[in-house]
Amino acid sequence: MPISISSSFPVSVDKAALRTAARAEGFDAIGFVSADIGDIPGKHLKEFISAGRHGDMDWIVEKAARRHHPQALWPEAKSVIMLGLNYGPEIDPLAYTEESEHGVISVYAQGRDYHDVVKKKLKRIARGIVRDYGGDVKVFVDTAPVMEKPLAAKAGLGWQGKHTNLLSRDFGSWLFLGCIFTTHEITPDLATEGSCGSCTECLDICPTNAFPEPYQLDARRCISYLTIETKAHIDRHMRPLIGNRIYGCDDCLAVCPWNKYAKTARELKLRARSELIAPSLAELATLDDAAFRALFSGSPVKRLGRNRFLRNVLIAIGNSGHLAFLEVVTPLLSDRSAIIRVAAVWALGQLATPEIYGQHFDILVGQETDDAVRTEWFLSKGNENEQA
Structure with a gap:
């Protein structure tokens, strides 16, 4: 306010x-x-x-x-x-975007x-x-x-x-x-004369093609919107494009050549907490509500809530290709939150063999009461991996 x-x-x-x-x-x-x-x-x-x-x-x-x-x-x-x-x-904010066992949290939310x-x-x-x-x-x-x-x-x-x-x-x-x-009349300063010239690095690096044209953003395709703003299930065709970004995305910011003049934050409170730099996806997937609140105390991530945050973590896990993650995915197939269950089913479909997927399908799909989760069970059957 x-x-x-x-x-x-x-x-x-x-x-x-x-x-x-x-x-x-x-x-x-x-x-x-x-x-x-x-x-x-x-x-x-x-x-x-x-x-x-x-x-x-x-x-x-x-x-x-x-x-x-x-x-x-x-x-x-x-x-x-x-x-x-x-x-x-x-x-470098891009240093961990290829580390698939770890999640990437936007720089602004690490402090x-x-x-x-x-x-x-x-x-x-x-x-x-x-x-x-x-x-x-x-x-x-x-x-x-x-x-x-x-x-x-x-x-x-x-x-x-x-x-x-x-x-x-x-x-x-x-x-x-x-x-x-x-209400004071204050003499305005002059606007800064700045230019991006012919550079398109920020547009080219975007994993989801969220810029229809230079100087225009379609938030619906932006990873920051998908992982922070939307309260809905993330569309299936967008999930593989998110990679291991679990809260926001810095790609377009980090790649800009003007960052050669950037300086480390002077305000210590805004500097990254070590535990929020590339945290383990496996550990994050086991967070209950109390543990989530404790870990992200004082961080913008806390406002997201445990359910949507684990949705993002599970999508990153599904994109990892690591079968070992099934150990943390399977308990979440029965989580109380439907938004978590949808993401868990999708992650299972990305990682599990058809036999393992079928075993969980046979046990859980008949018990599922949420329409979105039931739909996900059937869509993910067959280990589909759709691309936008």
């Missing part, structure tokens, strides 16, 4: 002092932009929704009217202060939940603005209907690359964004 702070008797804001305050809080980038950013970002949002590329993220549709323009969210806003916090990784880290810093700066200059402010970190990336680009923090993410000359792909809306 946004944090609102207000005071009377506003005075002119000292941009240099705010930059100093932002650096003191650990922010790596700060820029200023008018709240009136025009209608182009809103037009792109409307096109994205009209094409159905938001998938089952219904909240995007429900909040589109407020998201399309800062002043639609808060009419009194005159300026937006955009701040970036570097979360550059210490190791502490950035919402908590960024929000606390923003609130302290916002309180300082009200204390020193008066006026009203509202603080937003990702979860509110704000289009941070177009705002950040106009504020000079970087530009949106062909993969639609923000790129920075100083930090490559690795900036968390937060913003402070204010």
Whole structure:
């Protein structure tokens, strides 16, 4: 939820002092932009929704009217202060994508939940603005209907690359964004002149071909959407393409040549926890709810919940080709969660011989009461391995 702070008797804001305050809080980038950013970002949002590329993220549709323009969210806003916090990784995010016994968790989720880290810093700066200059402010970190990336680009923090993410000359792909809306009129900064040129590395590496065109994303095919956003069963034709990515995907970010300027995160809370770098799939598959919550305490992964997380783990296991994983797959064929059972049946079909699959089929399919799981039992019979 946004944090609102207000005071009377506003005075002119000292941009240099705010930059100093932002650096003191650990922010790596700060820029200023008018709240009136025009209608182009809103037009792109409307096109994205009209094409159905938001998938089952219904909240995007429900909040589109407020998201399309800062002043639609808060009419009194005159300026937006955009701040970036570097979360550059210490190791190559692609280093473990071929290690099929291990899962890959997106860099942003390997440390502490950035919402908590960024929000606390923003609130302290916002309180300082009200204390020193008066006026009203509202603080937003990702979860509110704000289009941070177009705002950040106009504020000079970087530009949106062909993969639609923000790129920075100083930090490559690795900036968390937060913003402070204010009723103060603050002189805007100049937008950054940046270009991807003829490079298409981010588009070419995408395992699921989620970019219909440069600068356009179809979320329905994005691994981050499939493993984090959707609450549904992941479509069968997409499962083999996910590989061992169990929470998000950094491929398009990590391959960008602008990362040659990237730096390791200064904020220690955002650095990766060792146990979340390439964790064992076999160990993850045995997590009950309590163990899941304990392992991912303080991590964004915790919000996903054990059921959808194990769905992702089982898909990675099914893609591994390791027969030894059957030992952890078979107990999950009878898990209480239907979303886990579907993924377990699929993984069984990818790994087991027809004889072993048939043995479990004969015992369990007649007991199954969920239509989606029953359907999966019949579709996976014969050890199918479909490709998109």
